[in-house]
Each structure stands twice: as C-alpha cells, then as structure tokens.
Amino acid sequence: MGGPMSVNDSLPWIEPVCALIRDAVKKNIPVIGHCLGGQLMSKALGGQITKNPVKEIGWGNAHGEDNAIARHWLGELAGKSGTVFQWHGETFSIPADATRLFANNHCANQMFALGPHLGMQCHVEMTPEMIATWCSQWADEAIAVADHPSVQTPETMLSEVTERLPTMRQLSEQLYSVWIKGLTR
Numbered sequence: 001m002g003g004p005m006s007v008n009d010s011l012p013w014i015e016p017v018c019a020l021i022r023d024a025v026k027k028n029i030p031v032i033g034h035c036l037g038g039q040l041m042s043k044a045l046g047g048q049i050t051k052n053p054v055k056e057i058g059w060g061n062a063h064g065e066d067n068a069i070a071r072h073w074l075g076e077l078a079g080k081s082g083t084v085f086q087w088h089g090e091t092f093s094i095p096a097d098a099t100r101l102f103a104n105n106h107c108a109n110q111m112f113a114l115g116p117h118l119g120m121q122c123h124v125e126m127t128p129e130m131i132a133t134w135c136s137q138w139a140d141e142a143i144a145v146a147d148h149p150s151v152q153t154p155e156t157m158l159s160e161v162t163e164r165l166p167t168m169r170q171l172s173e174q175l176y177s178v179w180i181k182g183l184t185r
Helices: 014-026 036-044 068-077 128-137 139-144 154-159 161-181
Strands: 032-034 049-064 081-092 099-103 111-114 117-120
Touching: 014 036, 032 036, 036 049, 036 081, 036 111, 036 117, 049 068, 049 139, 049 154, 068 099, 068 111, 068 161, 081 161, 117 161, 128 139, 128 154, 128 161, 139 154, 154 161
Parallel strands: 032 117
Antiparallel strands: 049 081, 049 099, 099 111, 111 117
16 A cells, blocks of 8 residues: 655665565566555566656546557547546556556656566545544645645545545456456466
8 A cells, every 4th residue: 555655765664675576576476556665666576766757646637558568458538538646746657567547737657567476555445434633634735735736635635535436436346357367377
C-alpha cells in the first residue's frame, strides 16, 4: 500500500522488499503494489523513483492506454478515463518490458503491468473509512498545497466520496479480477 516514506530513503527494509519482489517476478508469482508498493515494484525491476512535478492529493482522473495489454487489464475501460484516488509526491518510471496502463496530466505513470504483475501510483483500493482517516491524519499536507489543481482539500475529498467511489470501484474490480486470475495455476 502507501506510506509517507520514500523508496529512495535509506531504510533497512527497502532492499529486502525489492529482493522479494524480484524473486516473485522471477518465479512468475503475481505481485501487486499501490502507490509506495508500485514504487517499490518499479525500483525492484530497474525503474527510477523521482519527485513528481506536482503533488497529487484527492480524487482525479487518469486516462487508460489502448493497446492489447491495456485491454487485457482494463477491459472496456481501455482508452477511456477512469476515476482514481491519489496521495503522492513522487512517481516511478515504467520498468523495462512493462507497459503503462494509465496516465494523466499531473503524473505520466499512474499504472503499469508486466505479465501478471500490477504496479500503481494511484490508489484504487480506497474505502470511505480510509479516505476519512487520511483526510484527518494528513489534512495539513493537503491544505498546504491545495491551491494546485492536482490537490483537493480534505472537505472536497470527503464530499465527493459518494459520487466518485462507485466509478473507481468498477476500475478496481476490473483490475483485481485480472490480477487474481494470475494466482490460479
């Protein structure tokens, strides 16, 4: 999932997690990562983690790519815009041999796939309770940069849950159903 730390921090657990990811990928065991998890996947697979041009906090849209791999992962959402939730200031590059699935104007790399592995910068796993907790615990971060179009205030994020969550659920259900199929052997 996510976290306030950077994959580039010298924390003792980062390299062992990256090694675990590389081992799972080598053994073709499906890996999934949300935000920090997607960044860990990118780093483990040779990608770079850098500061994003702007912070993205709150509800936003991302546009699905339209190629065979994107159609496999996104189904009827390939080539269309989808609702996602964001809370990040860094981003990943797409690892070699992986395919970008989603992008937007604020962050070029929102999601990638490599075989049965799925790395996301965005959060499609959010629940109303998670959003309320994040808005409470990290309100100062959002408020400090809320003058940018890629950031919403906690009040706006919470007010849009009812409208936006069902649309994001369609995306998450599509992604998770494809990822889960990779677990069956």
